[in-house]
Amino acid sequence: MQFNLAAKDPHSKARAGTITTDHGQIQTPIFMPVGTLATVKGVHQRELTEEIDPDIILGNTYHLYLRPQIDILEKAGGLHKFMNWDRNILTDSGGYQVYSLSANRKIKEEGVKFKSHIDGSYHVFTPENVMDIQRSIGADIIMAFDECTPYPCDYDYAKRSMHMTHRWLDRCLNRLEEVPYKYDYSQTFFPIVQGSTYKDLRKQSAEYIASVGAEGNAIGGLSVGEPAEEMYAMTEVVCEVLPEDKPRYLMGVGTPINILENIALGIDMFDCVMPTRNGRNGMLFTAHGTINIKNKKWEDDFSPIDEMGITWVDTAYSKAYLRHLFSVGEMLGRQIASIHNLGFYLWLVREARKHILAGDFASWKDQMVRQMNQRL
Template identity: 50%
Template sequence: MSETIFSVVHKDASSKARTGIIQLPHGPVETPVFMPVGTNGTVKAITVDDLHEIGFQIILSNTYHLYLRPGTGVIDAAGGLHRFIHWDKNILTDSGGFQVFSLAPFRKITEGGAKFRSHIDGSYHLLSPERVVEIQSILGSDIQMQLDVCTSYGTNYKDAEKALIITDKWLKRAKSAWEAVTDDGIYQGKLFAIVQGNFYKDLRQRSAELVVAADTPGIAIGGLSVGEPFEVFTEYLQYTTALLPEHKPRYVMGIGTPEFILEAIEQGVDMFDCVFPTRTGRNGLLFTRQGPITIKKGKYEYDFNPIDEECTCKVCRNYSRSYLRHLYRTGEILSSILASYHNLYFLHDLVRSARRAIQENRYTSFKKDFLYSYKSGTSKNE
């Protein structure tokens, strides 16, 4: 049986939501937790001091991109990814499987691994389950993901089943490779297996059974938020989480809006990540408790209020909507910096508030009240 890295602290009385602690090499992580995405070893437009200031205990980086640039040789010589990027807390690295999935015209999937052409220079590479474990071990990932085959919404049953079978074979090989690199006690990172099965419940169940049997320290739920309607996401998330053990952390990859995050928390999910808050921030979308706003709109030209009256981040304390609109329209770099900071702070604060609501056994009402304001643009108390 694998080591226990997760403990449940409290279960909400009105839902499946829970708080917990994940013990990782670079310190404990309180859950539920949103992880900012630092694809190339940096959360775009955000410094590590900003991440510390907001309170993040874990971030995500991308194996595929770091493997191509700067390369494992540079990062190994630097003493690992933590030293290279000057981040002293935890890092989760994805396997590169999603990037290979998104490069459909440039890749070929076989049982041996994923062969692909670099989006940078067109060179060919093969990512095998063993090679992906090796790369993530060189990076020094606190959590590393197995190589998997991700399928999109609308994939037919035969192709979804084939992807599941290959993913399971890759999991067995990844676990063997991971056990080999952790045997000497030098590398302490934890391997997470990934549930696939697309949008077919029998395949989801089969995949979940295989993942549970593999007994990795944590479990990710893959193949969601890949273009499906929200109702379908909710249905398959609820179905899949019910198949997983309670004593392991559950991670849904690629969700970063309040609606999706709060739904995942309600179903007992502990971890989630997405580029959405920083990517949309760079494009002028800002989170508020009354719903997202598009700062470039003319109605904000003379609006000297903060982005969100209730937000306590340094952006909302010091800058107005009018000024942020000006920065965005003039293409100033500061626009991306301030918008990204606010959006990350907003989600971090949302998840922190969710943890508090779970501890107080009022998560269902908390979620309902927040989404009422977020979707209607008015507070329930107004």
């Protein structure tokens, strides 16, 4: 993998760059649609490619390990071929899913024993077998196995967890040296900064992660319930330490405003289920604020869903029609809203890139935050 910085905003820490892998280029800043189970929920690959047009999507190690299972993915020739996607894929390590199973898992130095949310069967994730699994899935960018701490989290627990995450990182690196690529392209590995909401721990973790010299770095353990101001404070601390010539990925973030504020702090890559999950519940994100399409006020509004939208659904359907689909429980409504929201997120990061290149990102960002902070 290669990362080239093209520009920096003169009034913030925002950067525009290009990541190049064997599956093509990724223009940063970038938002990665989440394809948990080898699909971005409710969206055909053709719509994903032609309308939303992301350079990279995200798959989930925990879920793919359970279904369709690794032997199926290997027989298919990897996740790219299984889901008919010829662009970049990043897989997370399953650490966040293990965190979310707090009532059904035990964390030890060796790894994590957890109970499947599907059938109650028991499984063990270790740094070593998670690397093996991600080799089999075959994503272009794979993540270290880490522990995602909850919020709030006491200092001593956060410190112990951080050091264990660092030890697990060393084991991940050792395993990757032993296990070659399974397919005819290379994979890039990102370690993950932890430390909860404690600045000294975040700084210490960022220093350790930076010392590894990986081709990119990630920040985990945020967007788990902490106030946005805490998230921004931790991001700022970490970005001051992580190397400038490597991409920085903030995991699981977030709202459109979260994304813009973190771009301003130096983040290059994002992912979140919010555009599709909120879309399925009737929330539409736009450049002028959020729309709850279920509200009665849209019942006879025959204007386009979003005249500024980049996808075909934005002007093909009216707000009244989309509200009708939700009111009668038609799955088409959820699909339309998901496509719109993903299109908006990709539009947002691409506009951010344009303004970084133009040198006026900071002022544009402040204007966009004011606009998007409204409910229509």
